Amino acid sequence: xxxxxxxxxxxxxxxxxxxxxxxxxxxxxxxxxxxxxxxxxxxxxxxxxxxxxxxxxxxxxxxxxxxxxxxxxxxxxxxxxxxxxxxxxxxxxxxxxxxxxxxxxxxxxxxxxxxxxxxxxxxxxxxxxxxxxxxxxxxxxxxxxxxxxxxxxxxxxxxxxxxxxxxxxxxxxxxxxxxxxxxxxxxxxxxxxxxxxxxxxxxxxxxxxxxxxxxxxxxxxxxxxxxxxxxxxxxxxxxxxxxxxxxxxxxxxxxxxxxxxxxxxxxxxxxxxxxxxxxxxxxxxxxxxxxxxxxxxxxxxxxxxxxxxxxxxxxxxxxxxxxxxxxxxxxxxxxxxxxxxxxxxxxxxxxxxxxxxxxxxxxxxxxxxxxxxxxxxxxxxxxxxxxxxxxxxxxxxxxxxxxxxxxxxxxxxxxxxxxxxxxxxxxxxxxxx
Amino acid sequence: xxxxxxxxxxxxxxxxxxxxxxxxxxxxxxxxxxxxxxxxxxxxxxxxxxxxxxxxxxxxxxxxxxxxxxxxxxxxxxxxxxxxxxxxxxxxxxxxxxxxxxxxxxxxxxxxxxxxxxxxxxxxxxxxxxxxxxxxxxxxxxxxxxxxxxxxxxxxxxxxxxxxxxxxxxxx
Amino acid sequence: xxxxxxxxxxxxxxxxxxxxxxxxxxxxxxxxxxxxxxxxxxxxxxxxxxxxxxxxxxxxxxxxxxxxxxxxxxxxxxxxxxxxxxxxxxxxxxxxxxxxxxxxxxxxxxxxxxxxxxxxxxxxxxxxxxxxxxxxxxxxxxxxxxxxxxxxxxxxxxxxxxxxxxxxxxxxxxxxxxxxxxxxxxxxxxxxxxxxxxxxxxxxxxxxxxxxxxxxxxxxxxxxxxxxxxxxxxxxxxxxxxxxxxxxxxxxxxxxxxxxxxxxxxxxxxxxxxxxxxxxxxxxxxxxxxxxxxxxxxxxxx
Ligand code: NA
Ligand code: NA
Numbered sequence: 090x091x092x093x094x095x096x097x098x099x100x101x102x103x104x105x106x107x108x109x110x111x112x113x114x115x116x117x118x119x120x121x122x123x124x125x126x127x128x129x130x131x132x133x134x135x136x137x138x139x140x141x142x143x144x145x146x147x148x149x150x151x152x153x154x155x156x157x158x159x160x161x162x163x164x165x166x167x168x169x170x171x172x173x174x175x176x177x178x179x180x181x182x183x184x185x186x187x188x189x190x191x192x193x194x195x196x197x198x199x200x201x202x203x204x205x206x207x208x209x210x211x212x213x214x215x216x217x218x219x220x221x222x223x224x225x226x227x228x229x230x231x232x233x234x235x236x237x238x239x240x241x242x243x244x245x246x247x248x249x250x251x252x253x254x255x256x257x258x259x260x261x262x263x264x265x266x267x268x269x270x271x272x273x274x275x276x277x278x279x280x281x282x283x284x285x286x287x288x289x290x291x292x293x294x295x296x297x298x299x300x301x302x303x304x305x306x307x308x309x310x311x312x313x314x315x316x317x318x319x320x321x322x323x324x325x326x327x328x329x330x331x332x333x334x335x336x337x338x339x340x341x342x343x344x345x346x347x348x349x350x351x352x353x354x355x356x357x358x359x360x361x362x363x364x365x366x367x368x369x370x371x372x373x374x375x376x377x378x379x380x381x382x383x384x385x386x387x388x389x390x391x392x393x394x395x396x397x398x399x400x401x402x403x404x405x406x407x408x409x410x411x412x413x414x415x416x417x418x419x420x421x422x423x424x425x426x427x428x429x430x431x432x433x434x435x436x437x438x439x440x441x442x443x444x445x446x447x448x449x450x451x452x453x454x455x456x457x458x459x460x461x462x463x464x465x466x467x468x469x470x471x472x473x474x475x476x477x478x479x480x481x482x483x484x485x486x487x488x489x490x491x492x493x494x495x496x497x498x499x500x501x502x503x504x505x506x507x508x509x510x511x512x513x514x515x516x517x518x519x520x521x522x
Numbered sequence: 523x524x525x526x527x528x529x530x531x532x533x534x535x536x537x538x539x540x541x542x543x544x545x546x547x548x549x550x551x552x553x554x555x556x557x558x559x560x561x562x563x564x565x566x567x568x569x570x571x572x573x574x575x576x577x578x579x580x581x582x583x584x585x586x587x588x589x590x591x592x593x594x595x596x597x598x599x600x601x602x603x604x605x606x607x608x609x610x611x612x613x614x615x616x617x618x619x620x621x622x623x624x625x626x627x628x629x630x631x632x633x634x635x636x637x638x639x640x641x642x643x644x645x646x647x648x649x650x651x652x653x654x655x656x657x658x659x660x661x662x663x664x665x666x667x668x669x670x671x672x673x674x675x676x677x678x679x680x681x682x683x684x685x686x687x688x689x690x691x692x693x694x
Numbered sequence: 695x696x697x698x699x700x701x702x703x704x705x706x707x708x709x710x711x712x713x714x715x716x717x718x719x720x721x722x723x724x725x726x727x728x729x730x731x732x733x734x735x736x737x738x739x740x741x742x743x744x745x746x747x748x749x750x751x752x753x754x755x756x757x758x759x760x761x762x763x764x765x766x767x768x769x770x771x772x773x774x775x776x777x778x779x780x781x782x783x784x785x786x787x788x789x790x791x792x793x794x795x796x797x798x799x800x801x802x803x804x805x806x807x808x809x810x811x812x813x814x815x816x817x818x819x820x821x822x823x824x825x826x827x828x829x830x831x832x833x834x835x836x837x838x839x840x841x842x843x844x845x846x847x848x849x850x851x852x853x854x855x856x857x858x859x860x861x862x863x864x865x866x867x868x869x870x871x872x873x874x875x876x877x878x879x880x881x882x883x884x885x886x887x888x889x890x891x892x893x894x895x896x897x898x899x900x901x902x903x904x905x906x907x908x909x910x911x912x913x914x915x916x917x918x919x920x921x922x923x924x925x926x927x928x929x930x931x932x933x934x935x936x937x938x939x940x941x942x943x944x945x946x947x948x949x950x951x952x953x954x955x956x957x958x959x960x961x962x963x964x965x966x967x968x969x970x971x972x973x974x975x976x977x978x979x980x981x982x983x984x985x986x987x988x989x990x991x992x993x994x995x996x
Contacts (some may be wrong), residue, residue, distance in 0.1 A: 105598065105618070105639070106595075106596050107598065107599050108600070109597055109599060109600035109614075109615050110615055110619070111594060111595040111615075112618055112620050113593055113594070114618065115623055117626060118618065118622050120564060121622075121625070121626060128754055129753070131629070131633060132754050134626050134629060134630030135634045136630075136752060136754050137624050138633075138634055138659050139630075139634050139748055139752075140627075140741075141627070141659065142577055142581070142656055142658070142659060143583065143742070143744070143748075144739060145573075145576075145577045146573050146577060147573070148569055148572070148573055149545065150576065151572055151576055152720075155548070156543065157549070158544065158548070177613060204528070212660075246867045248863065248864065250864065251863060254888055255706060255863075255886070257594050261891060262866055262888045262891060263891050263892075295981060315713075325871060327872070328871045328873050330555045330559070330873060331860065331864055331868050331871075333551075333864065334554060335553050336752075337547075337548055337555070338555060339550035340548050341552055343543065359525055360541050363541045363544050364537050364541050366544065367537075367541060367579060367586070368583065368586070368590070370579065370583060371540075371580050371581075371582075371586065372587055372594055374576070374583075374584075375583075375584040375593075376582070378580065385740060388740065410885070426606070428636055432737045432738060432739050433737075433739055435737075436706075454777070464737050474594055477594060478594065484594065485596050485597075485598045498826065519683075539945065558837060558856075558858060558873075561831070562835055562837075562856060564837055564856050564858040566842050566857055566859055567859075570859070571863075582700065600843065613896065633752070635750045636750065637748070637752065637807070638748065641768055641806035642768075642806075643744075644767050644770075646763075646767055646841065646843050646845075647859060648842065652767070659934050671941075683911070
């Protein structure tokens with residue numbers, strides 16, 4: 090009986106997805122079928138429908154529609170265009186330059202918004218078309234965008250680190266924030282290195298050496314657009330608004346700039362632009378909502394414990410245990426979103442980790458780095474879905490191009506796991522640890 | 523059953539509602555910042571109103587995307603299908619979506635809505651009935667049913683007469 | 695007969711009440727000779743309390759932890775625990791929740807799908823910010839994170855501050871970055887949320903009380919035998935005593951920990967705050983139903 094529910098859940102899900110049912114509906118249907126084994130069918134239908142509403146009842150999720158809308162406005166309104174001109178002038182001579190710009194923008198954006206999907210939407214939505222124009226294949230750009238947008242969950246402020254701190258109990262948020270910098274930046278750099286290798290091999294375009302006159306013109310032209318980043322960052326750091334609220338302010342600023350300053354968007358275009366972003370928003374949010382329903386069924390059927398118990402029975406050596414924990418978490422990340430995974434697995438794994446002498450701060454960073462990778466994998470991968478929707482690249486076409494970047498991220502995960510100092514050096518430097 | 527101007531009117535209505543809700547979202551959160559930082563008198567209802575509007579936007583938007591067939595799917599297998607097999611697959615997909623919408627969103631949603639309505643549950647900040655929020659489930663479910671039925675009927679017609687459908691797809 | 699009951703709550707496993715529920719589960723197992731089991735889902739794994747209460751109405755969950763502020767959405771009478779300075783002291787609160795008033799409140803929602811099996815007093819809520827607050831004048835212009843109910847909003851406004859509806863999970867960064875000036879809660883929550891790292895003055899105005907409940911699904915209860923019910927009632931009573939002892943210890947520990955981390959506990963002119971919020975109480979008394987509840991509670995304190 091124990092393995093029946095997970096077998097039905099995953100079996101029906103894969104069948105539905107590969108026969109072409111939209112992912113959101115596949116998730117919902119498999120949750121109902123599997124849930125039917127543990128609760129009356131009418132009850133489980135009511136619960137899955139409840140999660141479709143209450144799963145979205147989180148203020149932090151507002152960052153998704155706002156940054157999607159801001160992204161569409163920036164694309165149509167000339168802001169993105171000016172920012173890319175600027176970045177081309179700055180790093181255009183490096184191999185695969187626009188890819189690096191995308192990574193850096195994601196690190197910056199993700200760090201302030203604290204949301205991987207928001208970064209993927211805003212940065213990817215802007216960079217994607219420009220990279221295409223410059224001759225990069227859309228699949229390559231989208232792969233870079235998806236795998237680098239997760240860095241903002243490590244670079245503070247980050248809500249998932251707070252969730253870990255609170256779930257773990259007795260772990261300082263300030264220490265965790267400090268501990269997240271190096272691993273987060275490391276992940277971004279590893280994507281850039283891999284991007285440079287691939288670009289050089291495939292001969293992706295490098296821009297010509299610009300004249301000084303051109304540089305000055307481009308920089309001046311980009312100042313109002315650059316102000317968007319300053320307003321968002323300054324507003325958050327200056328305590329004017331929260332990271333979630335910043336996303337709405339970004340919309341307002343992008344709107345004013347595109348419509349009234351640059352005049353590249355006409356008022357009568359606005360309904361179409363807004364509806365475009367509603368479509369992207371709905372596609373992403375319904376996936377979030379239904380996957381929360383699916384993880385409810387998983388938790389209710391004790392699937393997390395089932396998997397953990399059978400795998401942890403394998404060894405007592407710390408190294409093997411850490412490897413096993415990482416493998417379990419990677420698998421978990423494939424099927425579950427970050428927040429439920431943290432809530433469920435922190436209490437399960439933290440005692441094991443402390444038992445073998447691991448620091449809770451180090452463990453939390455390792456866990457978040459690990460689960461970040463899961464955000465880029467189907468079937469449950471918010472970052473992946475957002476990256477696909479804004480770029481128009483199909484999920485299955487993205488898997489191949491993402492593989493080298495997964496390799497980079499796995500190397501980072503191995504480093505973060507094996508070298509506690511990567512996480513703990515900064516906190517101890519600032520006397521927080 | 524739902525073609526031509528009626529279909530366009532439905533698309534237009536849902537699209538407009540979603541657009542208005544999206545604007546409301548931006549206005550709500552901007553006002554929240556403005557009232558707190560400039561007026562020094564934080565608004566106490568915008569947080570809740572924004573969350574509820576987002577739920578409505580997302581679920582109505584979900585139905586809209588069923589209509590425009592824009593939901594994310596993995597069409598690895600289905601894109602290789604041709605002729606009658608392709609139409610059979612479309613019948614299967616739309617019937618499955620119809621089933622989910624009818625059983626989970628409409629039936630499950632109504633079951634939930636009735637309990638929430640009967641227990642007079644109120645939202646904490648605005649003190650409005652929570653049934654106003656949950657009603658979007660059966661509503662969005664019903665619209666999804668409508669759209670998937672239209673697609674289902676079209677797929678059945680195509681399945682019954684593949685030559686005609688192929689000719690039609692070449693024209694457009 | 696065998697039975698597994700499921701309890702979902704949104705506290706982290708180290709919280710006093712989480713430990714209380716673990717003890718409750720142990721007791722049920724022991725009293726039933728292993729025939730009854732309680733499966734606990736902590737940390738909000740199953741969703742927020744409001745969602746879990748709805749699951750209980752549907753028959754998908756058996757128990758949860760509810761606090762008065764959350765139950766108010768389903769039954770307005772719980773407003774009494776949001777009325778500032780209605781309770782004279784801890785004993786008064788316990789007399790109410792374990793007395794006639796509490797017994798009446800516990801059963802009010804039974805028709806809506808759940809009732810209270812056990813009640814727990816959780817101390818008082820106070821304001822914490824980065825400046826000491828002694829009188830309502832010190833509150834001028836301070837933005838305080840609150841549970842956004844009309845009563846709490848009105849209370850903070852009358853106290854001189856501005857209520858800000860920031861989600862609990864985002865409060866830490868909001869205080870750190872200065873979006874808001876502080877929040878309000880009891881000492882153990884001030885510690886477990888880590889808010890003591892970013893707000894250094896815990897001003898003990900003790901404006902409202904905290905009451906938590908072990909909420910039980912009516913549907914599940916109706917399906918249990920008399921014997922099983924008796925076991926649950928016994929274990930629930932034990933858990934109330936266990937929680938009180940643990941609570942007193944945890945408050946002492948939380949205060950010691952906060953002091954060590956540099957928190958200053960500020961003594962507050964409570965009379966001034968009591969006077970400041972009087973208009974709110976006068977306003978509530980205009981409603982006949984609310985007046986009756988308030989008067990019953992005041993009578994229990996005499
Ligand atoms: Na961040
Ligand atoms: Na995943």
